[in-house]
Amino acid sequence: MIKTVTLSHPTGVLSGTINLPASKSEANRALIIAALAGGNSTIENLSEANDTQLLNRLLQRNDQTIDAEDAGTVMRFLTAYYAVTNQQKVLTGTDRMCQRPIKVLVDALRDLGATIDYLQEEGYPPLQIKGFAYSGKNHLKVRGDISSQYISALLMIAPLLPDGLELELEGKIGSRPYIEMTLALMQHFGATATFEDTTIVVPNQNYKPATFLVEPDWSAASYWYSLVALAKEAEITLPGLRKESHQGDRAIVEIMYRLGVYTEFTPEGIRLTKKHCEKKVAFDFTNCPDLAQTIVALCAALGVTLEMTGVESLRIKETDRIQALQIEVLGMETSLNEMSPGVFRMEPAIITKRELTFRTYKDHRMAMAFAPVALLEPVQIQDPDVVRKSYPRFWEDLEKVGFEVVNNE
Ligand SMILES: O=C(O)C1=C[C@@H](OP(=O)(O)O)[C@@H](O)[C@H](O)C1
Numbered sequence: 001m002i003k004t005v006t007l008s009h010p011t012g013v014l015s016g017t018i019n020l021p022a023s024k025s026e027a028n029r030a031l032i033i034a035a036l037a038g039g040n041s042t043i044e045n046l047s048e049a050n051d052t053q054l055l056n057r058l059l060q061r062n063d064q065t066i067d068a069e070d071a072g073t074v075m076r077f078l079t080a081y082y083a084v085t086n087q088q089k090v091l092t093g094t095d096r097m098c099q100r101p102i103k104v105l106v107d108a109l110r111d112l113g114a115t116i117d118y119l120q121e122e123g124y125p126p127l128q129i130k131g132f133a134y135s136g137k138n139h140l141k142v143r144g145d146i147s148s149q150y151i152s153a154l155l156m157i158a159p160l161l162p163d164g165l166e167l168e169l170e171g172k173i174g175s176r177p178y179i180e181m182t183l184a185l186m187q188h189f190g191a192t193a194t195f196e197d198t199t200i201v202v203p204n205q206n207y208k209p210a211t212f213l214v215e216p217d218w219s220a221a222s223y224w225y226s227l228v229a230l231a232k233e234a235e236i237t238l239p240g241l242r243k244e245s246h247q248g249d250r251a252i253v254e255i256m257y258r259l260g261v262y263t264e265f266t267p268e269g270i271r272l273t274k275k276h277c278e279k280k281v282a283f284d285f286t287n288c289p290d291l292a293q294t295i296v297a298l299c300a301a302l303g304v305t306l307e308m309t310g311v312e313s314l315r316i317k318e319t320d321r322i323q324a325l326q327i328e329v330l331g332m333e334t335s336l337n338e339m340s341p342g343v344f345r346m347e348p349a350i351i352t353k354r355e356l357t358f359r360t361y362k363d364h365r366m367a368m369a370f371a372p373v374a375l376l377e378p379v380q381i382q383d384p385d386v387v388r389k390s391y392p393r394f395w396e397d398l399e400k401v402g403f404e405v406v407n408n409e
């Protein structure tokens with residue numbers, strides 16, 4: 001029996017104040033850097049996301065085998081962390097994690113002097129980290145088009161290397177704001193770097209312990225934007241979000257402006273209300289890949305024609321997100337087609353079904369992206385507990401604004 005939640009909303013009028021979870025991306029960088037800084041750092045508003053709670057636990061224990069579960073940042077950041085701090089570990093994760101590539105990072109760490117073996121398939125976890133003897137190399141070329149997490153992982157350990165590190169990024173750079181977030185967090189803990197064009201230079205230096213306050217998660221905010229866009233009337237307040245943020249997913253403000261949501265920045269945070277929605281939109285998700293599912297589900301529900309590009313990295317995330325989206329929008333009587341390599345198009349849907357069921361593919365964002373459709377028709381979401389990866393209180397927060405959430409075991 002598959003666990004589902006059934007979601008419905010009585011009126012379509014939505015109002016309330018929601019305290020979002022803190023950003024797992026910021027928190028996981030702060031945890032790694034604080035560990036490298038030694039001494040007493042304080043991380044305030046640590047994310048309740050499983051990805052962050054897991055990393056926090058792993059850093060406090062001295063386990064021989066490290067289970068990164070389904071958390072990409074945990075797997076990638078800890079691989080670099082344990083390698084350069086010369087800790088012998090086996091790193092593994094869920095079946096899916098063992099299908100998510102890590103070769104770019106392992107090759108770079110081997111170049112720096114790490115001994116790392118693949119325990120199953122070449123290029124994929126599980127890994128065995130055997131030790132570190134500095135090679136003297138301080139210039140590496142790294143592909144920028146697979147995952148920025150490899151680059152962030154290398155950057156965070158770079159100040160510890162005797163000659164620092166010059167990273168030359170090759171190919172298209174995806175998820176660039178996440179690289180900039182890494183550099184900003186490093187700077188917060190006293191380590192400077194330069195990022196010009198495609199080259200990042202990090203000198204050898206010491207991190208300094210610091211206090212860091214984690215911001216609310218802009219990726220989590222995207223589901224509330226989607227709810228506002230689909231509601232008949234809405235006024236949603238999300239405290240703590242600011243215009244200036246390290247998170248690239250703040251791009252949701254401009255994206256949703258075109259899809260019917262107005263953002264007012266207030267001293268407390270943001271206030272979302274409704275405005276006119278365009279009928280046809282095109283977005284490039286290169287810099288904000290985690291927003292793509294929110295926008296596909298929303299455009300299908302709104303009947304808006306969507307063209308999207310910059311989604312190459314979606315194939316190697318918690319699931320093949322392109323394939324998962326293509327299957328799930330079929331249930332909304334629309335289709336997402338690859339018109340030419342990397343260019344996807346979705347024509348408007350007219351939803352005529354009474355109840356829609358969405359599968360989630362062990363991917364938190366599939367659950368949260370499709371949940372707002374419940375403002376139009378009752379919706380069933382399979383395996384609802386997936387949200388724990390980034391937003392464990394998601395279903396409770398929906399109840400706060402009047403959704404009926406029925407758990408079906
Ligand atoms: O560094 C990070 O915190 C993240 C980087 C992005 O991954 P990619 O760099 O693999 O696109 C993003 O999708 C992920 O949710 C979090």
Ligand SMILES: C=C(OP(=O)(O)O)C(=O)O
Pocket residue numbers: 070071072073074290317318365390
């Ligand atoms: C891709 C994601 O996470 P990660 O790669 O860190 O597992 C995500 O949270 O959408």
